[in-house]
Amino acid sequence: MYDQALKQNKDSMIQSLQELIKIKSVREPAKGDMPFGEGIQKSLEYILALGEKMGFKTKNIDNYAGYIEFGEGKEMIGVLCHLDVVPEGDNWTFNPYGGEISEGKLYGRGTLDNKGPAIASLYAMKTLKDSGFIPKKRIRLILGTNEESGSACIKHYLSKEEKPSVAFSPDADFPVIHGEMGIIVFDLERTFEDADPDGGIEILSLKGGNAPNMVPDYAEAKLLETKPIKEIVEAYNATRNAHIDYTKEGEYTILKSHGISAHGSTPEKGVNAISQLVGLLDLIDIQIGDQSNFIRFLANHIGMDTDGKNMGVGLDDAYNALVLNLGMIDLDQNSGKVTINIRYPITLKELKIKLGIDNTVRGTYIEMKNWKCAPPLFFPPSHPLVETLMNVYREKTGDIDSKPITIGGGTYARSMPNAVAFGALFPGAVDTMHQKDEYIVIDDLYKMTDIFTLAIKKLSE
Structure with a gap:
């Protein structure tokens, strides 16, 4: 009609x-x-x-x-x-x-x-x-x-x-x-108090991401390169199918990580530029201290994974499996913060996810903040x-x-x-x-x- x-x-x-x-x-x-x-x-x-x-x-x-x-x-x-x-x-x-x-x-x-x-x-x-x-x-x-x-x-x-x-x-x-x-958005934060001037590479800043529910397609780190890393970057790109540009700006080294954006509910469809860059930093000799511990935590417990298993929340039910997106990062020599977006299975409870993450960060001096949840x-x-x-x-x-x-x-x-x-x-x-x-x-x-x-x-x- x-x-x-x-x-x-x-x-x-x-x-x-x-x-x-x-x-x-x-x-x-x-x-x-x-x-x-x-x-x-x-x-x-x-x-x-x-x-x-x-x-x-x-x-x-x-x-x-x-x-x-x-x-x-x-x-x-x-x-x-x-x-x-x-x-x-x-x-x-x-x-x-x-x-x-x-x-x-x-x-x-x-x-x-x-x-x-x-x-x-x-x-x-x-x-x-x-x-x-x-x-x-x-x-x-x-x-x-x-x-x-x-x-x-x-x-x-x-x-x-x-x-x-x-x-x-x-x-x-x-x-x-x-x-x-269910949808959970929260921050992981740490204040950097201790650093050991051991001659390691200094990370002055690391930033990336536009929104928690987007897979970040760009991230950038600014370094003081106390030892050469250009060849490491090239090898990382070649072996990990990564896309990180190495450039110099005066005395500083700039690493520009290029990923592929996607919706935060389907992070496996994208390439996370933050995770890609964190993975590289985990491989180089960065200055020992709270900052490096925070970066290595992210590399080891999130990395390029999207299933949450290394964060202690690799959960599923008859309908879906949990997915995790590292959406944003803001880090300097004083503190670091990442914003994470999780989609959890329909039949599970929010508390189970919170306890899993709490167990993973316990003893690391990393704090969970700004926890928000929309139930299934x-x-x-x-x-x-x-x-x-x-x-x-x-x-x-x-x-x-x-x-x-x-x-x-x-x-x-x-x-x-x-x-x-x-x-x-x-x-x-x-x-x-x-x-x-x-x-x-x-x-x-x-x-x-x-x-x-x-x-x-x-x-x-």
């Missing part, structure tokens, strides 16, 4: 996504009444204005979040999206905020995570409205603004607005996500919401063999009752979320809009 309306909206949908991508919505310090910075504010204002232009009711909730609503009724169907993006990182082929199209793909930070699905959801609502559909329940597209850095936006929304009766978040994968792993989310595959969305997916794709899945990623579904993630990455598609040259296949954008249109229709009938 809505096919013609869907076709008519295709060109304007692409244009809207391009315009939204051109707004750099990375979190910045608060500015006036903009809690997450000017770029995020502009993204929120843009999409709310777009929704209003389409004839929908809109509301800005104190610049923390907003919504676009269609229809009347006591019950409400929620679609949960976010407008903020992780930092772009380095080495893009395309402008990360250009919205460029090449060979059927639209490039830019946020095209998959999560601006593309947000635009698809909005145009799904417009498609239903244009086709004359009258929902029996309100349909509300809820738009958060700091999902990538704490989700204070949704907490604020929930303090001011009602919860949906049922909801989905197109911020993961198809077909349907019936379970999300789980619905049985037989849950009515899961079954409804699975039926929509099967009807639209013809894929009758796929089953609901669990993931390491975390979505807004955790924050609402009766909510699951639904899309937007199709099985077999290349996942470029949190990576350089993030893109969405334009045909997939059309396809997901069609799926969301039917899903919203079914849930609101």
